[in-house]
Amino acid sequence: MSTGRKVLLIGGLVLALLGMLYGLHYAVFVEHQTLDRMGGSLAQAFVHAAERNAAEAHNALNSYAATKYDYVRQVDIHSHWIGLAMLLMVLGVVFDGVAFNERARIWIAVALVTGSFIFPLGVILQTVSRGGNFASALAIVGSAIVTIALGAVVWGFARSANSS
Amino acid sequence: MSTQALSTNIAETFAPMSARRLLIFGGIALVAGGMLFGDIFAVFVLHQNGGQTGQALLAASAAARAGDPLAVKEIFQRVGGLLEDRGTKVDAHVHMTDAGYLALLLALVQPYVALPPRRRKLLAGLFVIGGLCLPVGIFLIHYIGMAYSPFAVIGWASVLADSAGALLIFVLFAEAYGIWKFLQRAGSGEEAALPTDRTWERRTLMSGGALLILLGFAYGAWYAGVDLYQHEARETEILKNMLDAAAGGNGGTVVEVASYGSLAAERAVKIAAHSHIIEFGLLAMLLSFIQPYVGLSDRWKRRWVMVLLAGSVILPVFVLLELNLGLVAGGIADVGGLLVIVALIGMLVGVLRYSGRLDAGSGVTV
Numbered sequence: 001m002s003t004g005r006k007v008l009l010i011g012g013l014v015l016a017l018l019g020m021l022y023g024l025h026y027a028v029f030v031e032h033q034t035l036d037r038m039g040g041s042l043a044q045a046f047v048h049a050a051e052r053n054a055a056e057a058h059n060a061l062n063s064y065a066a067t068k069y070d071y072v073r074q075v076d077i078h079s080h081w082i083g084l085a086m087l088l089m090v091l092g093v094v095f096d097g098v099a100f101n102e103r104a105r106i107w108i109a110v111a112l113v114t115g116s117f118i119f120p121l122g123v124i125l126q127t128v129s130r131g132g133n134f135a136s137a138l139a140i141v142g143s144a145i146v147t148i149a150l151g152a153v154v155w156g157f158a159r160s161a162n163s164s
Numbered sequence: 165m166s167t168q169a170l171s172t173n174i175a176e177t178f179a180p181m182s183a184r185r186l187l188i189f190g191g192i193a194l195v196a197g198g199m200l201f202g203d204i205f206a207v208f209v210l211h212q213n214g215g216q217t218g219q220a221l222l223a224a225s226a227a228a229r230a231g232d233p234l235a236v237k238e239i240f241q242r243v244g245g246l247l248e249d250r251g252t253k254v255d256a257h258v259h260m261t262d263a264g265y266l267a268l269l270l271a272l273v274q275p276y277v278a279l280p281p282r283r284r285k286l287l288a289g290l291f292v293i294g295g296l297c298l299p300v301g302i303f304l305i306h307y308i309g310m311a312y313s314p315f316a317v318i319g320w321a322s323v324l325a326d327s328a329g330a331l332l333i334f335v336l337f338a339e340a341y342g343i344w345k346f347l348q349r350a351g352s353g354e355e356a357a358l359p360t361d362r363t364w365e366r367r368t369l370m371s372g373g374a375l376l377i378l379l380g381f382a383y384g385a386w387y388a389g390v391d392l393y394q395h396e397a398r399e400t401e402i403l404k405n406m407l408d409a410a411a412g413g414n415g416g417t418v419v420e421v422a423s424y425g426s427l428a429a430e431r432a433v434k435i436a437a438h439s440h441i442i443e444f445g446l447l448a449m450l451l452s453f454i455q456p457y458v459g460l461s462d463r464w465k466r467r468w469v470m471v472l473l474a475g476s477v478i479l480p481v482f483v484l485l486e487l488n489l490g491l492v493a494g495g496i497a498d499v500g501g502l503l504v505i506v507a508l509i510g511m512l513v514g515v516l517r518y519s520g521r522l523d524a525g526s527g528v529t530v
Contacts, residue, residue: 001276001347006347009273009276009343010340010343010347013336013339013340013343014340016266016336017333017336017337017340020329020332020333020336021333023329024326024329024330024333027322027325027326027329028318028326032317032318032322033317035248036317039240039243039244039247042240042243042403043236043237043240043243043244045403045407046224046225046227046228046236046240046407046410047228047233047236047237048407048411049228049236049407049408049410049411050227050228050229050230050231050232050233050235050236050410050411051231051233052231052411052413053411054407054408054411054412057407057411058404058407061400061403061404061407062400064403065396065399065400068396068399069396072396079258079439082262083262083442083443083446086262086265086266086269086446087377087446089269089272089273090269090272090446090449090450092273093272093273093358093453094370139388143381143384143385143388144385146381147378147381147382147385150374150377150378150381151378153374154371154374154375154378157370157371157374158371
């Protein structure tokens with residue numbers, strides 16, 4: 001098996017496991033509590049509004065917005081890691097059909113695995129430092145790496161189709 | 165009638181009751197089941213649920229305006245139930261489809277899993293069982309709730325879903341171990357490698373799938389850069405206006421609730437378009453590998469490929485157009501989903517025909 005295929009298959013499996021372990025941990029220990037907090041904050045905001053307490057209503061609403069901001073990103077990392085892992089494994093099976101030399105193929109494979117790991121990581125880090133540039137930059141760079149590398153794979157397939 | 169000759173080489177890669185065969189049947193069935201469930205959900209639950217949530221939000225604003233906190237609490241319990249109903253159905257659809265994709269993927273990597281055939285078959289069976297129990301557990305969360313549960317926040321349906329998820333993780337660990345053993349031995353798997361023919365169907369599905377995924381990536385990047393933060397800010401703003409109006413005992417919440425509803429719809433269709441186009445791309449690529457096992461004539465094989473790709477484009481495009489064209493576009497999107505399901509079932513029938521002929525030829529009785 002070529003090195004590029006090894007990188008993609010192992011990287012894909014590790015990423016799928018990581019995504020699933022994260023999802024299981026999240027479902028058991030975090031999700032129910034987060035959903036309760038989110039629903040509770042919104043309900044509380046309206047209760048405070050009924051009590052004519054605008055300041056507390058705004059506080060509860062901010063708490064709802066903050067919890068939802070985290071929730072969206074926490075769910076995103078689970079689905080993106082597993083989705084990208086499946087793509088890596090599919091590409092791993094057909095990677096020898098990418099018509100570039102072995103060295104270029106290894107670089108493309110490494111780029112795909114690296115981008116697939118750091119893109120969702122950047123998304124989840126946004127919940128640690130909200131508005132932080134590093135996390136957003138990581139997500140943008142990661143997604144750009146994956147997209148460019150996938151474009152290279154498509155180009156490699158096209159070259160292979162033309163040459164056959 | 166099929167014109168395809170049974171190649172001995174291909175037959176070797178699709179042995180009766182092998183792990184690969186189990187994973188391909190189970191995988192296609194899970195994907196088709198998950199998509200059918202998603203289509204039924206979109207037609208009969210999604211819009212109705214959204215309407216009920218909007219009504220409840222309007223009632224909550226009215227109760228807050230009337231200074232009735234008790235009524236607000238009661239209404240929000242109803243909202244919580246509606247959101248749980250919607251969320252668990254979306255999750256059941258996504259998890260069943262994705263488990264099917266993973267099953268098809270595991271079918272592809274079987275030649276690189278250096279484990280005894282019986283163990284691989286057991287793992288395949290466990291994966292299909294886990295892939296079925298996970299979405300069923302998620303679906304039941306809304307209906308079973310906390311009944312007879314010894315835990316504080318987790319009900320029996322969640323226990324079923326989480327256990328099934330753990331089972332899938334266990335199988336993936338075992339498959340990873342098999343691949344590691346394969347690499348240690350420098351490449352001697354127990355299962356024959358996949359056929360490497362380059363038919364029109366395989367090339368079309370592979371390139372069409374890769375193109376759909378690229379489009380989905382580009383649209384996802386656009387959504388994250390342009391819409392995501394704006395949507396979050398708009399939601400907070402609308403809710404703030406709603407609360408201020410209610411706290412001041414003023415009217416005008418109907419407009420805010422309508423804005424909230426359109427924002428929720430806009431967000432939902434954009435995310436759905438992004439995720440569906442990528443998932444269909446991945447599905448097309450995965451199905452390209454099983455084309456040698458589809459026992460249909462070339463004409464029918466090509467028809468199903470075209471139907472699948474057409475549905476894969478129609479659904480996400482018309483889901484997006486729902487914002488402009490309303491329910492007409494929604495209906496066309498549902499038809500797109502149905503096309504994908506029909507193509508999948510067509511291919512599954514082809515695989516069943518192929519395996520039937522294979523088993524009949526080799527005298528296998530099950």
